[in-house]
Amino acid sequence: MTVFRLGLVGAGRMGRTHLRALASSDAVRVVAVAEPSAETRAALDAPGLVVHPHVDAMLRAGGLDGALVAVPSTLHLSAVARLAEAGLPILCEKPCGLTAAQAQHAADLAAARAIPLQVAYWRRFVPSLQRLRARIMAGELGALYHVACHQWDASPPPPAFRTGSGGIFIDMGVHEFDQIRWLTGQEITRLHASAATVSADPPVPGDAESAQALCDLSGGSTALVSLGRRFPAGDICRVEVFGTQDAAECRFLWPPDADAVFHDALRRQAEGFAAWVGGGPAQGASAADAVAALAAAERAWITPAATPAAG
Template identity: 35%
Template sequence: MRIGILGLGRIGAFHAETLAGLDAVESLVVADPFADAARAAAERFGARIADSPQSLLAAGVDGLVVAAATDAHPALIRAGVEAGVPVFCEKPVARTMAEGLEVLDTVRGGGVPVQIGFNRRFDAGFSAARAAVRGGELGKLHSVRCTTLDPAPPPAAYIAASGGIFRDCAVHDFDVVRWVTGREVTEVYAAGGNRGAGHIREAGDADTTGAVLTLDDGTLAMVSNSRHNGRGYDVRMELLGFEDSLAVGLEDKLPLRSAEPGAVFPSGVPHDFFMDRFAAAYRAELAAFTEVVAGARPSPCTVEDALEAGWIAEACTLSLREHRPVTVEEVRAG
């Protein structure tokens, strides 16, 4: 099959490399406003260059990967759906929930599959955790702990356009809490602070946050995030049940050191970047998209899924700002 890629920045170029290595992908068509980025991808992967999204879609692509800036996501998703081309789009669906709902209306009426890029759904550890929970191995859950800690903050320009730490970073945790547990979040209470980079504070954002999520069966999920984790990139999940407990990310490259005398775990070189931690998951995610394109499976992460995680992020953002519990229904109605 022929896959088109719109946007050849850091993640777009990474996706191009991954797609070029998949057996199902015969060729690539690429487009980027920066000609040098498109030219580099074309030279490296033998891709054809299109001078616009419209010409890329007219080039006979079977599937479309959207890795452009967030502001462009709604229009590019619509363009793919209207052309009858299955779309993979990096999160978020749109900058605002209102725009996201408009995209959802288009997708629902278009009959064309759209997959949103929440790569943790394709990580082996998170997949095993989901199977354990759904299979009853842990018994009834009472607590979930989920964390994403970046080794260093993004630059000021990225922070200013990110929508805030809950919408940009914690949203991955929110999605995977829903996906692994099979439950919905009903209420949140969030707190945050600034102990590091001044440009995050100046943007009105927090660099370190914690949120307690109440799930619809009464389970509590604690989500912690930070832009500053000196030892490396740390993504983990702990699931505590009445029969057993399970951890994702508890492996030798975990960026923690033990204070216990004689302890040698973890002993590996810590993860230092999300592309390192989730390289296999990104490959599995795009391999799944080729199956969606082929009609062999439905979208494994729909626009609806992405918006549900977005509503949780909206509730946490409001909770942090107003220092109070917020229900998801409040922001959904608001």
């Protein structure tokens, strides 16, 4: 079996999470890392891993079949541009930029060089969600009335991260907007968002601790996106679907197994990316999917009620 050789761009929190998740893969191996922080580079310890101070050094060394972009969202576009210029297939962490325009620019850069570009919406690789989607697509639930997607984290990330994250709808909500489109096969047509002004920590301008969005979908259904940065039991994600013939609930990320589910999905995602680059079917989110998710997040952001009050 030929192992797909992956270069990791960025070894921060998310980059290290990918390293842990892919350590168990027989199909994909991270063989190189590009990370500008000397302290972070020194902390990396994985057999056979070559560490570089920047992307250009990693590209000059060669020996890669593709690259995984895990730098901060503000740097997604520049990383995609450099990798596309080098002709390397790209798996980019969500949201592939902070705006729909940036995601579209990334898509255009990859398309111009005929470079595969997949965006890391890992929910598409969770087996229980795949089964739910198959039931919906087969019509087992009938026509859909409503889909409710909940994502609540154990605790907020540091204020410095939140300030540059684009806000709760772009940092977290894009997962739910992509999940809604993927599960239902419908587009988000209208959206109303509202944010709680309750805050356990000193407020971070532009980033509420909790926010919700109610969406109209192109097939006549409605959808709810519920987001929170603080949930005492730990990180959770669940989805409820109500149809004319049946209903379903899927708690696909829930303590105490949340980390195991997440890491398994990241591994499956990378393996799916490698299979696609090798000529197999595309299973993951496309750049166009990333544009659609960010466009919905932007519409939530510009709704006046979505801006948290100070204090």
